[in-house]
Amino acid sequence: MKDYVKTVSAHRQALHLIPELSFHEYKTTAYIRNTLKQLNIDYLTPLETATIVYLKGNSGKTIGFRADIDALPIEEETSSPFTSTHSGAMHACGHDGHTSILLTFAELCKTQQDQGLLKHNVLLIFQPSEESNAGANALIKAFPFSDYNLEAIFALHLGPDTDEGVILTKEGPLMASATEYRINIKGRSAHVAEKETGANALGSLSHIANQIAQIQQYHLNGLNQNVIHIGKMTAGEAINTVASTGYLEGTIRTYDPKDLEIIKQKIDAVVKSSDLIFKTSTTLTVAEGYPPVINTSSLLELVEKSVESAGLRFKVKEHPYLYGEDFSFYDTVAKTNFAFLGIRNEELGYTSGLHTSTFNFDEKVLINGVTYFQEILNNLGE
Missing domain, CATH: 3.40.630.10 (Zn peptidases)
Structure with missing residues (x-):
């Protein structure tokens, strides 16, 4: 043989x-x-x-x-x-x-x-x-x-x-399940001496990252295992200017399709709220993931x-x-x-x-x- x-x-x-x-x-x-x-x-x-x-x-x-x-x-x-x-x-x-x-x-x-x-x-x-x-x-x-x-x-x-x-x-x-998301933030640059005239993409990025971290604690069943991970963030151009761009990407891991839908809805709500606060224009892209x-x-x-x-x-x-x-x-x-x-x-x-x-x-x-x-x-x- x-x-x-x-x-x-x-x-x-x-x-x-x-x-x-x-x-x-x-x-x-x-x-x-x-x-x-x-x-x-x-x-x-x-x-x-x-x-x-x-x-x-x-x-x-x-x-x-x-x-x-x-x-x-x-x-x-x-x-x-x-x-x-x-x-x-x-x-x-x-x-x-x-x-x-x-x-x-x-x-x-x-x-x-x-x-x-x-x-x-x-x-x-x-x-x-x-x-x-x-x-x-x-x-x-x-x-x-x-x-x-x-x-x-x-x-x-x-x-x-x-x-x-x-x-x-x-x-x-x-x-x-494995679902990737990407957030592109468009702000408006300004000198730090006139920061109020800008639209702070870095401030928006920080707000979004902070709120994403709260989704599991406040919006999902604590007995369910989910991961809402941020893997990369970038923002800003110079030490003395208001950041005009920001970027964040991450992945979502969950076993319950209902939890995944809640997570996507909440990230979308966070992005929209951040635009209202920081006068930015933000695009959220959620890729079709693996079930x-x-x-x-x-x-x-x-x-x-x-x-x-x-x-x-x-x-x-x-x-x-x-x-x-x-x-x-x-x-x-x-x-x-x-x-x-x-x-x-x-x-x-x-x-x-x-x-x-x-x-x-x-x-x-x-x-x-x-x-x-x-x-x-x-x-x-x-």
Whole structure:
């Protein structure tokens, strides 16, 4: 039998060398498609950098498995022998691992299909642009998922806070919605000696930032977990002038769509009140965000059984993460489960968090993801 540990490791090392940013995953996509061609696996190309494989099995049931393929604008600092060759880009979120798992699983499924042993139909989704621009949403709009009558879609994400050999998940909310907002303030410059003739964009910016910080305390249920974060502020031109411009940007994380609507309404009200006070003209832009990841409760039993039959440890996360993830869009297509594959190994020094320049892991652990996906097929009823 083929050594799939070596296969998944080789894929990961090759992909780690060529990280590419969202919707620009050209070399990555070429690697995926060339690998599939070598395996004699047909594929579909609904987007320039999206690749989908359908393999017919021995039942009428179809199961989806998704991997995201993009990287982050981070300069790598791991001193790995296969460090990124693309300056300013790095697989700092483990998407090279996700893609390697799915490519290896594709080979395993194809072998089973050729032998007449593939238990169910599989739909393998190599998705671009998870880190920005909601690649999942774009793919759902471009590809006829409804034609495949999917039973469910599963995905894994590498988890550096979870030990090797563990798969971590939960029913219901697992990850938060992620919504970005940006505030541009236009004031009127004046010399500090005649400050009353200006429109102070810096004063407006300070007011807005202060009031945004009060939204959670005064306008939302204290039992609900929300984050209204300000990540960047700029204002002003000179030490002795009234600021004529100001800018603020941040992100909102929440699990309740009603809370998100309240937050957006209150930020809008704050902006309008600030214009009245400071005589400024302000524009609020709220980007279409990622919905929260809500795992389908009815899939948890199958997930637990599959984790255990894969020889791994199943762990339920007590509280959801505040990370955002565009896998959330797939629940408009089918039942979904998102889980974390443990990669933490303190003995080997693999402890760096996601989105850091030193993020790394032992790629041999990726075989656990391949085995878990296989056990989902094995444990799904006829």
